[in-house]
Amino acid sequence: MREALDPIGLNTARIAEVRCGVVDLPLKRPHKLAMATIEVQSNVVVRIVTDDGEEGWGEAATIPGYGAETVETMAQVVRTSLAPALVGTEISSLGGAAARMETAIKRNPYAKSAVELAVADLMARRAGVPMSALFGGRRHDRIAGLWVLGAGEAEADIAEAKKLFEQKLFRCFLLKVGKGAPEDDLARVRRVAKELGDGVELRVDVNQSWDEPTAMRFIPQLAEAGITVVEQPVRADNVEAMRRLTGRFPCLIMADEPVETPQDALRFAAAHACDAFSVKLGKHGGPTATRAVVSIAEAAGFRMFAGTMLESSLGVAAHAQFFSTVSSVSLGNQLFGPLLMTADPVVAPVRYEDFCLIVPTGPGSGVEIDRDALKSLMRKEDAACLI
Numbered sequence: 237m238r239e240a241l242d243p244i245g246l247n248t249a250r251i252a253e254v255r256c257g258v259v260d261l262p263l264k265r266p267h268k269l270a271m272a273t274i275e276v277q278s279n280v281v282v283r284i285v286t287d288d289g290e291e292g293w294g295e296a297a298t299i300p301g302y303g304a305e306t307v308e309t310m311a312q313v314v315r316t317s318l319a320p321a322l323v324g325t326e327i328s329s330l331g332g333a334a335a336r337m338e339t340a341i342k343r344n345p346y347a348k349s350a351v352e353l354a355v356a357d358l359m360a361r362r363a364g365v366p367m368s369a370l371f372g373g374r375r376h377d378r379i380a381g382l383w384v385l386g387a388g389e390a391e392a393d394i395a396e397a398k399k400l401f402e403q404k405l406f407r408c409f410l411l412k413v414g415k416g417a418p419e420d421d422l423a424r425v426r427r428v429a430k431e432l433g434d435g436v437e438l439r440v441d442v443n444q445s446w447d448e449p450t451a452m453r454f455i456p457q458l459a460e461a462g463i464t465v466v467e468q469p470v471r472a473d474n475v476e477a478m479r480r481l482t483g484r485f486p487c488l489i490m491a492d493e494p495v496e497t498p499q500d501a502l503r504f505a506a507a508h509a510c511d512a513f514s515v516k517l518g519k520h521g522g523p524t525a526t527r528a529v530v531s532i533a534e535a536a537g538f539r540m541f542a543g544t545m546l547e548s549s550l551g552v553a554a555h556a557q558f559f560s561t562v563s564s565v566s567l568g569n570q571l572f573g574p575l576l577m578t579a580d581p582v583v584a585p586v587r588y589e590d591f592c593l594i595v596p597t598g599p600g601s602g603v604e605i606d607r608d609a610l611k612s613l614m615r616k617e618d619a620a621c622l623i
């Protein structure tokens with residue numbers, strides 16, 4: 237009887253262990269954002285093992301100054317709250333695992349996302365299917381990519397963009413602005429736009445750095461310079477300013493930092509306080525919560541963009557699996573972390589071809605952990621947790 241109800245045998249095993257550790261991933265160049273300059277990206281990797289010896293892997297990343305979690309708090313939350321909530325439970329329901337974690341501790345979306353992705357990887361591997369099958373089924377096999385020009389200086393940004401365009405890796409670029417004077421940012425945008433010409437698309441992310449009058453003054457000039465999307469120009473808590481900016485200029489206004497929960501998404505949809513969401517599995521708290529945000533965006537007619545916090549191939553593959561199931565990610569993806577890193581804890585990294593991220597086709601996330609590489613990247617105090 238059990239076999240008839242569960243032909244793929246998902247619920248014949250229970251979670252025996254939930255372990256995690258922090259990996260430090262050096263970057264090829266310093267990555268300059270409004271709130272931080274990153275030279276080494278630190279992420280949390282989660283490993284879940286069943287009582288019959290199968291395992292699944294998940295990853296979550298944070299950026300200093302972006303959200304409320306750090307890799308240290310994430311690891312602590314996984315060990316002391318999320319692992320006890322899942323150990324001993326059946327591997328049978330992704331939503332059930334998400335609900336148990338929500339009962340165990342509120343918020344902490346990045347920690348929850350890493351664990352839920354490891355559960356999804358494990359469930360999909362047991363079924364012999366890609367994670368996309370659990371997330372609603374694949375709609376597309378590739379997602380157009382965007383590269384963040386984070387050198388912070390026009391000449392270096394131009395050289396980087398030209399090289400990536402010639403390699404047919406990226407033709408859409410985002411400049412991080414807001415750290416210095418808006419006049420300087422505008423001059424840099426104009427310079428980059430002039431040098432790169434018509435074959436590329438340019439966007440900016442202000443990461444909340446401007447007040448409303450500054451946004452009102454500079455967004456039209458950015459649009460005139462060819463910018464198509466302005467991401468989070470004002471503070472996250474200023475929904476009214478976002479509403480007043482939306483629809484006013486010939487470029488899209490994208491919300492990022494303020495849209496974490498489905499309730500946040502609903503607030504933005506009701507107020508029509510943006511044209512688009514930057515959607516991130518970690519920010520929303522894992523695939524179950526992210527699906528709710530995506531549904532609200534679809535109902536509101538908002539465009540969507542698959543954002544990143546600089547994951548390795550492990551996290552990028554999971555994001556690709558999820559976003560392959562979303563009917564339209566019309567603004568593409570920003571899942572370029574592996575190309576900016578000098579190391580990757582997987583056997584074969586995710587692939588980028590013809591300006592797109594290729595969605596992996598193998599079981600689970602579609603990438604395989606390289607244990608030796610992972611061990612070399614993991615903080616010493618955590619190494620025993622994973623291997």
Ligand SMILES: [Mg+2]
Pocket residue numbers: 441443467468492493514
């Ligand atoms: Mg952003």
